[in-house]
Amino acid sequence: MSARDEILGRVRRALADADRSSPPVSRDYRVTPPDGADLVALFVERVTDYRATAVVVPDADVSAAVEAALAGRRPIVPDGLPWPVDGLADTGQAAAELDAVDAVVTGAALGIAETGTLVLDHGPGQGRRALSLVPDVHVCIVRADQLVYGVPQAVALLDPARPLTWVSGPSATSDIELDRVEGVHGPRTLHVVVADSFRA
Amino acid sequence: MTGTFVGMPAFPTAARDALADSQLRGNLARATGTIRAKRAAAVAEVPEWEALRAAGAAIKDDVLLHLEDYLVQLEASLTASGATVHWARDAAEACAIVAAVAKAHDADEVVKVKSMATQEIGLNEALAEAGIAAWETDLAELIVQLGDDLPSHILVPAIHRNRAEVREIFQRAMGTAGRPAPDGLTDEPAELAAAAREHLREKFLRAKVAVSGANFAVADSGTLVVVESEGNGRMCLTLPEVLVSVVGIEKVVPTWADLDVFLQLLPRSSTGERMNPYTSTWTGVTPGDGPQEVHVVLLDNGRTRALADQVGRQALRCIRCSACLNVCPVYSRTGGHAYGSVYPGPIGAILNPLLRGVGVDDQVDSLPYASSLCGACYDVCPVAIDIPSVLVELRSQVVDAHRGGLPGGEAAAMSAASWVFGRARRLAAAERVSGLTGRLATRLARRLPGPASAWTDARDLPTPPRESFRAWWRRTGGGGDA
Numbered sequence: 001m002s003a004r005d006e007i008l009g010r011v012r013r014a015l016a017d018a019d020r021s022s023p024p025v026s027r028d029y030r031v032t033p034p035d036g037a038d039l040v041a042l043f044v045e046r047v048t049d050y051r052a053t054a055v056v057v058p059d060a061d062v063s064a065a066v067e068a069a070l071a072g073r074r075p076i077v078p079d080g081l082p083w084p085v086d087g088l089a090d091t092g093q094a095a096a097e098l099d100a101v102d103a104v105v106t107g108a109a110l111g112i113a114e115t116g117t118l119v120l121d122h123g124p125g126q127g128r129r130a131l132s133l134v135p136d137v138h139v140c141i142v143r144a145d146q147l148v149y150g151v152p153q154a155v156a157l158l159d160p161a162r163p164l165t166w167v168s169g170p171s172a173t174s175d176i177e178l179d180r181v182e183g184v185h186g187p188r189t190l191h192v193v194v195a196d197s198f199r200a
Numbered sequence: 201m202t203g204t205f206v207g208m209p210a211f212p213t214a215a216r217d218a219l220a221d222s223q224l225r226g227n228l229a230r231a232t233g234t235i236r237a238k239r240a241a242a243v244a245e246v247p248e249w250e251a252l253r254a255a256g257a258a259i260k261d262d263v264l265l266h267l268e269d270y271l272v273q274l275e276a277s278l279t280a281s282g283a284t285v286h287w288a289r290d291a292a293e294a295c296a297i298v299a300a301v302a303k304a305h306d307a308d309e310v311v312k313v314k315s316m317a318t319q320e321i322g323l324n325e326a327l328a329e330a331g332i333a334a335w336e337t338d339l340a341e342l343i344v345q346l347g348d349d350l351p352s353h354i355l356v357p358a359i360h361r362n363r364a365e366v367r368e369i370f371q372r373a374m375g376t377a378g379r380p381a382p383d384g385l386t387d388e389p390a391e392l393a394a395a396a397r398e399h400l401r402e403k404f405l406r407a408k409v410a411v412s413g414a415n416f417a418v419a420d421s422g423t424l425v426v427v428e429s430e431g432n433g434r435m436c437l438t439l440p441e442v443l444v445s446v447v448g449i450e451k452v453v454p455t456w457a458d459l460d461v462f463l464q465l466l467p468r469s470s471t472g473e474r475m476n477p478y479t480s481t482w483t484g485v486t487p488g489d490g491p492q493e494v495h496v497v498l499l500d501n502g503r504t505r506a507l508a509d510q511v512g513r514q515a516l517r518c519i520r521c522s523a524c525l526n527v528c529p530v531y532s533r534t535g536g537h538a539y540g541s542v543y544p545g546p547i548g549a550i551l552n553p554l555l556r557g558v559g560v561d562d563q564v565d566s567l568p569y570a571s572s573l574c575g576a577c578y579d580v581c582p583v584a585i586d587i588p589s590v591l592v593e594l595r596s597q598v599v600d601a602h603r604g605g606l607p608g609g610e611a612a613a614m615s616a617a618s619w620v621f622g623r624a625r626r627l628a629a630a631e632r633v634s635g636l637t638g639r640l641a642t643r644l645a646r647r648l649p650g651p652a653s654a655w656t657d658a659r660d661l662p663t664p665p666r667e668s669f670r671a672w673w674r675r676t677g678g679g680g681d682a
């Protein structure tokens with residue numbers, strides 16, 4: 001018998017006497033976000049809690065804010081980024097070549113205010129996964145209208161068929177005496193630029 | 201990891217040694233105390249926490265009760281998205297599948313994301329025998345591997361090591377596995393992390409094959425999820441050409457939408473953060489992005505045995521957050537090694553006997569006794585596993601197994617004790633009868649006969665005081681060395 005058939009047979013036998021009427025799953029936890037919550041302010045507060053930086057600028061000033069965050073580093077820039085940023089194009093560089101690049105600038109699929117999380121679905125303007133991973137500085141631009149309140153709203157919008165990377169602050173470890181250290185293998189520095197024309 | 205848990209002494213002996221190690225106790229008390237406080241704050245921020253817990257438990261129960269359907273659905277979704285699905289009855293079969301994939305690509309090394317399932321099956325040792333080096337890339341796992349040591353905590357496996365020890369391990373062993381530690385390395389955690397970054401980077405950049413586990417496997421979409429902090433997971437899941445993920449069959453969740461429960465429960469329970477730094481999800485192969493050959497090994501290795509246990513089945517809801525370890529008065533004094541398994545603490549005390557069966561190994565049989573049944577683990581568990589009740593059930597199974605089919609006095613006494621302990625725990629949780637707990641337990645403990653079997657050997661705890669353990673713990677903070 002194949003391993004598959006044997007395991008499925010074991011599962012069947014294990015549950016032969018079980019009462020299989022599953023209790024219904026209550027979705028009470030999907031609470032309505034607080035009325036009139038200032039998502040931009042909450043998002044910025046939560047992002048900075050992770051020791052990332054965050055600035056809010058009008059759309060027209062995004063390129064300048066990105067330049068300031070880069071502080072002279074020359075980034076790699078994926079195709080389709082809606083804001084003009086000077087840098088290297090993605091020509092399919094191997095990982096070792098990306099390792100020689102100082103920074104990366106990407107957009108995002110959405111941001112989660114409650115947890116200060118950016119989600120990349122690696123579509124246009126975000127690049128393949130390696131781009132936002134190997135360079136040591138990540139500048140990520142998210143529009144204010146891409147922010148949602150919490151995790152349930154984010155999961156509902158995201159497409160599981162795409163590879164997703166959820167980023168909450170720079171890479172970190174607490175593996176040595178539970179002392180938090182920012183920066184291990186992922187980008188050690190994360191700068192977030194929120195484009196919000198209505199606010200600024 | 202070249203160390204092994206096989207042949208470990210039963211819990212009481214190992215625990216006695218661990219308790220005598222004051223350095224270990226100090227490290228543990230500080231560490232578990234810190235995470236406990238962080239978790240409590242992260243959970244208190246979420247008013248709907250109890251609703252999330254109830255949903256997490258209900259979703260997992262639904263999965264377990266219809267596991268066959270969900271596994272078949274998962275297999276179909278994975279296959280449709282370009283992944284190759286393998287099934288492994290046991291550890292040996294799973295290890296052989298991973299080794300065969302690596303060999304097919306002429307790989308003599310793989311990079312690994314921290315994964316409980318691959319530790320459980322002893323993958324590193326099996327790959328070493330096949331001539332393949334398995335590099336652990338999580339910082340704590342790297343410390344454990346280079347130190348030729350054993351993990352002692354699910355989330356922070358090197359929790360028993362302090363910074364000076366880590367520095368010494370890096371200086372001594374990094375050079376034997378690749379890039380040596382930099383000269384003049386101090387014991388600052390930031391410097392130690394930077395040394396790990398340098399050491400591992402060359403491995404990430406050249407590895408052809410990566411091995412991971414998965415925190416969740418979504419049946420309706422065929423998506424796997426890895427939750428991590430350091431970015432080593434992203435490196436392994438993104439850069440190599442080939443990815444093999446070893447996934448326990450209980451890791452299934454029905455739908456993509458169900459992740460909105462678990463991606464809230466897990467980070468807050470585990471590291472006590474609103475969200476962990478990185479979560480990666482992938483669905484089979486994405487052309488031009490990440491591994492172009494994706495394998496998934498669905499692993500039984502005792503899970504169907506646990507599934508058949510009507511009381512114990514709920515242990516398969518576990519999302520390995522480790523919150524129950526950090527609140528456990530026994531774990532936070534003895535540490536993880538005393539449990540003799542990759543799954544320590546309260547969850548280990550039930551999961552090991554459930555996966556491996558009772559009456560076979562004295563070490564495993566002693567684990568259901570490594571508890572005061574105080575119930576703190578149940579209170580913090582994000583999927584509401586009633587660990588104390590499962591412990592009580594397993595104690596009676598251990599007793600049954602040891603009386604060799606003959607009804608014995610010990611068995612009867614222990615079954616009665618189990619019932620009373622289980623009952624007493626529920627009463628104590630209400631904190632109305634703290635004195636009664638002690639009195640009942642005293643009477644029962646005196647009635648139990650001599651050291652004829654593993655379980656009596658395992659009874660190393662003193663006669664319970666009249667004050668309930670829980671009440672004492674609350675009052676004293678556990679004796680004050682935290």
Ligand code: SF4
Pocket residue numbers: 469517518519520521522523524525547577580581582583584585
């Ligand atoms: S039993 Fe519950 S608390 Fe313990 S590790 Fe599993 S999910 Fe976490």
